[in-house]
Amino acid sequence: MADRKALAHLLRRATFGPTAEEVDAAERAGADATLDALLDPAAEDAGAARTPVPKLPVMLNDKTDRAAQIRTVGYWWLDRMVQAEHQLHEKLTFFWHGHWATSADKVKSGALMLGQQQTLARTGLGDFGTMVRAMLRDPALIIWLDGQRNTVKAPNENLARELMELFTLGVGHYTEQDVREGARALTGWVIDTTTGTASLNAKRHDDKPKTILGRTGTFDADSFAALLLAQPASPEFIARRLWLRYCGDNPIPEPALAEAKRQPTTAAMLRVLLLADGHAELVKQPVEWLAGALRQLGLRPGDMPENQRKQLQSGLNQLGQVPLRPPSVGGWPAGAAWLTTSATQARLKMAQLLAGKAPQPVLDRLGAAPQAQRVDALARLLVVDAFTDRTRAALTPAAGDPRKLLALGLASPEYAIQ
Amino acid sequence: MDTVTRRKFLITSGVVGGAALAAGSAWTLRDVFDTATWDDRPGDAKTLVLVTLYGGNDGLANVIPFAEKGYREARNELAYSAEEVIKLNDTVGLNPGLAGFKRMFDQKKLAVIRGVGYPKPDHSHFRSMDIWQTAQPDRPGNTGWLGRWLDTFGGDPRHAVSFEPVLPPLLAGATSAGAAVPVTGLALPNGVQTATLEKFGATSAGEPALQARAARAFADLVSVDTLIHSVDSDTDDEPEQAGGTGTGGRSDLKAQLDLVARCVEANVATRVFSVSLGGFDLHAEERDSQESLLKRLDEALTGFAERMAKTEAGRKVVVAVYSEFGRRVAANGSDGTDHGTASNMFLLGSPVKGGLYGEQPSLSDLDNGDLKFTTDFRSVYATLLKDVLDADPQQVLGYDRAFPGLL
Numbered sequence: 001m002a003d004r005k006a007l008a009h010l011l012r013r014a015t016f017g018p019t020a021e022e023v024d025a026a027e028r029a030g031a032d033a034t035l036d037a038l039l040d041p042a043a044e045d046a047g048a049a050r051t052p053v054p055k056l057p058v059m060l061n062d063k064t065d066r067a068a069q070i071r072t073v074g075y076w077w078l079d080r081m082v083q084a085e086h087q088l089h090e091k092l093t094f095f096w097h098g099h100w101a102t103s104a105d106k107v108k109s110g111a112l113m114l115g116q117q118q119t120l121a122r123t124g125l126g127d128f129g130t131m132v133r134a135m136l137r138d139p140a141l142i143i144w145l146d147g148q149r150n151t152v153k154a155p156n157e158n159l160a161r162e163l164m165e166l167f168t169l170g171v172g173h174y175t176e177q178d179v180r181e182g183a184r185a186l187t188g189w190v191i192d193t194t195t196g197t198a199s200l201n202a203k204r205h206d207d208k209p210k211t212i213l214g215r216t217g218t219f220d221a222d223s224f225a226a227l228l229l230a231q232p233a234s235p236e237f238i239a240r241r242l243w244l245r246y247c248g249d250n251p252i253p254e255p256a257l258a259e260a261k262r263q264p265t266t267a268a269m270l271r272v273l274l275l276a277d278g279h280a281e282l283v284k285q286p287v288e289w290l291a292g293a294l295r296q297l298g299l300r301p302g303d304m305p306e307n308q309r310k311q312l313q314s315g316l317n318q319l320g321q322v323p324l325r326p327p328s329v330g331g332w333p334a335g336a337a338w339l340t341t342s343a344t345q346a347r348l349k350m351a352q353l354l355a356g357k358a359p360q361p362v363l364d365r366l367g368a369a370p371q372a373q374r375v376d377a378l379a380r381l382l383v384v385d386a387f388t389d390r391t392r393a394a395l396t397p398a399a400g401d402p403r404k405l406l407a408l409g410l411a412s413p414e415y416a417i418q
Numbered sequence: 419m420d421t422v423t424r425r426k427f428l429i430t431s432g433v434v435g436g437a438a439l440a441a442g443s444a445w446t447l448r449d450v451f452d453t454a455t456w457d458d459r460p461g462d463a464k465t466l467v468l469v470t471l472y473g474g475n476d477g478l479a480n481v482i483p484f485a486e487k488g489y490r491e492a493r494n495e496l497a498y499s500a501e502e503v504i505k506l507n508d509t510v511g512l513n514p515g516l517a518g519f520k521r522m523f524d525q526k527k528l529a530v531i532r533g534v535g536y537p538k539p540d541h542s543h544f545r546s547m548d549i550w551q552t553a554q555p556d557r558p559g560n561t562g563w564l565g566r567w568l569d570t571f572g573g574d575p576r577h578a579v580s581f582e583p584v585l586p587p588l589l590a591g592a593t594s595a596g597a598a599v600p601v602t603g604l605a606l607p608n609g610v611q612t613a614t615l616e617k618f619g620a621t622s623a624g625e626p627a628l629q630a631r632a633a634r635a636f637a638d639l640v641s642v643d644t645l646i647h648s649v650d651s652d653t654d655d656e657p658e659q660a661g662g663t664g665t666g667g668r669s670d671l672k673a674q675l676d677l678v679a680r681c682v683e684a685n686v687a688t689r690v691f692s693v694s695l696g697g698f699d700l701h702a703e704e705r706d707s708q709e710s711l712l713k714r715l716d717e718a719l720t721g722f723a724e725r726m727a728k729t730e731a732g733r734k735v736v737v738a739v740y741s742e743f744g745r746r747v748a749a750n751g752s753d754g755t756d757h758g759t760a761s762n763m764f765l766l767g768s769p770v771k772g773g774l775y776g777e778q779p780s781l782s783d784l785d786n787g788d789l790k791f792t793t794d795f796r797s798v799y800a801t802l803l804k805d806v807l808d809a810d811p812q813q814v815l816g817y818d819r820a821f822p823g824l825l
Contacts, residue, residue, distance in 0.1 A: 146701040146752055154751015158701040161757070165542055176541055176786070281626040330544055336631050340585070340598055344635040348610055388622035390633065394614050413618060413632035
């Protein structure tokens with residue numbers, strides 16, 4: 001029988017937060033079969049079917065309508081994260097959102113943000129090159145980094161720089177000259193605001209030769225992307241980014257890096273990293289913390305009234321991570337940055353809110369255990385390996401009140417860690 | 419001094435440095451607050467308020483060399499005419515959004531240091547910000563310059579406070595770190611018992627470091643017996659942002675400075691406050707967005723400075739403003755500018771000797787389209803350390819050529 005602790009660890013990282021039943025099922029199936037099923041699920045995603053992608057008009061002139069549309073996408077996405085059965089895919093889509101870190105604050109269109117989310121979902125598991133080419137045509141990314149203003153007459157470096165620094169290579173693998181020449185390769189893309197699509201306007205494109213990373217040619221978006229992807233730094237950069245979010249903020253061990261770099265798809269790369277030795281502890285990102293808690297409590301944001309959905313979003317805002325609104329093009333912080341006093345206070349508040357909404361069957365399951373064993377029942381419910389003595393001392397006095405016990409468990413230091 | 423008021427504003431977060439975590443495990447905020455009656459602040463001690471502008475503030479659009487040859491040609495549509503600027507003299511003027519700065523300038527309470535930068539400028543927001551925050555242009559390390567100052571100052575987080583949810587690297591020292599206090603304040607949810615949190619706040623032998631950190635945050639929370647309540651700032655989930663790509667920083671500068679003002683007026687022990695404003699990464703349609711952003715900066719800073727001028731404690735406050743870089747000299751044709759190099763720093767406050775300092779970099783002698791810096795940013799830091807914080811710049815920066823005349 002596979003080690004339950006190891007399987008729980010795997011599921012905590014591969015998904016938004018497993019339920020006890022999911023860990024049970026993994027225990028029966030074993031690690032390999034579990035990971036296979038996560039990466040390539042056999043059944044259609046009934047949870048995704050329950051949470052269909054909203055249909056949104058592209059053209060919205062009114063500021064209030066635009067804000068409402070962005071809110072709609074935010075509500076929908078959290079609901080999807082919680083309900084999706086293809087959890088690895090769903091979480092990976094969120095990973096890519098943090099990677100390409102585009103914010104609705106500048107894009108100002110829910111439809112375009114949703115379009116990008118769909119592109120990330122569609123290309124997230126596959127070949128990274130396909131994703132890069134798709135993203136260079138993504139209207140939201142183009143607007144976010146001023147790509148539509150980058151023309152042969154007036155190059156704008158914003159997209160070219162971040163493409164190299166933050167999306168494909170990392171600092172130190174290109175020069176300032178490469179940024180300037182790369183910007184020329186990306187000239188000419190325009191957004192049709194009525195259809196919400198991007199296309200290349202040949203007149204605005206610079207078709208003269210450029211020299212990028214030592215190679216000279218009439219680079220355009222795709223050949224520039226191909227050049228970047230052919231750099232050894234590129235797969236290494238992506239492997240490190242995945243490692244940071246899925247495995248720990250310690251250095252990636254050399255053998256895992258070498259093997260990850262060779263993989264043809266992101267899914268294969270992630271598989272290597274999830275199975276690699278040397279994982280360090282991770283702090284749950286607020287979205288992971290919330291989506292995981294909602295899953296374990298059997299709460300679906302889509303079933304909640306608008307004011308409660310708003311409370312969840314506002315909780316995420318207090319915790320410092322609102323989907324569709326990364327704080328910067330560098331994405332969200334990781335690790336100890338989430339463990340401030342203010343975040344702790346916000347977690348306490350959110351934990352109370354969630355426990356207050358916990359359905360009776362969940363409370364009954366806690367209550368069914370003899371009082372002395374309720375802390376263990378709580379650990380099982382929340383898929384915490386073990387509560388420390390310190391936390392047991394805090395939880396035990398609340399054992400008589402399952403709702404209170406649940407609130408404290410969600411707020412506990414153990415539950416903050418993945 | 420009013421102990422309660424003083425307690426009210428000092429709520430620290432977990433520290434960021436690993437060394438700090440290891441060193442400070444037995445220390446809680448309650449211990450700190452218990453010292454609230456200490457008179458640990460010499461009568462003439464000044465306070466530094468450091469304002470970080472995230473995104474790359476275009477120096478040429480703040481203090482505008484409107485009469486200089488090449489300015490109009492380089493900036494095209496973005497250029498300001500002699501009639502549009504708020505003139506400081508016959509050749510330079512302020513952006514029309516900086517009306518309050520002009521008032522401060524006329525009162526000789528605003529110093530403008532032009533051409534501030536560092537050798538071999540880096541055009542990455544993140545790297546360049548690391549350089550400014552660590553003050554280590556060759557190889558940014560993992561300690562911030564004010565964090566290192568805090569290390570030399572006894573390491574008490576009360577002495578360096580940031581009103582941001584996440585501690586900026588500049589306040590992380592090797593053995594200590596400043597305190598991050600959220601603008602929205604802290605309040606325990608109903609029904610949560612302090613005793614429970616005290617238990618959560620204990621360390622458990624052998625637990626992983628980050629989990630221990632999560633526990634420590636509870637200990638910090640517990641130590642707050644008088645809690646901040648919200649200071650006229652509601653965190654709307656639809657923050658307004660001008661046209662810049664997000665590169666960090668807060669949008670609520672005024673709310674942050676209101677908290678600073680209340681802390682200063684309460685005579686807290688804090689010597690350094692860190693606040694920020696984001697949104698300066700204006701690659702396109704820069705002129706209007708920038709003017710409104712500068713207006714926001716201007717109103718927040720001059721409002722703060724004028725409030726500070728009214729109290730004795732406030733008259734010892736020096737505000738210093740910087741950004742990770744300026745913008746390229748030539749506009750990019752999207753009516754914006756790309757990442758550049760040298761820019762202005764501003765100092766405001768009663769102790770400041772106002773005026774124009776430093777040499778305006780030439781618009782014709784460029785380094786690959788960028789301004790050549792004329793003042794090393796560390797020389798301004800050295801002045802702030804020496805004349806505001808009474809510290810030894812050499813010890814903190816490994817650099818001691820202070821910029822003369824500012825204070």
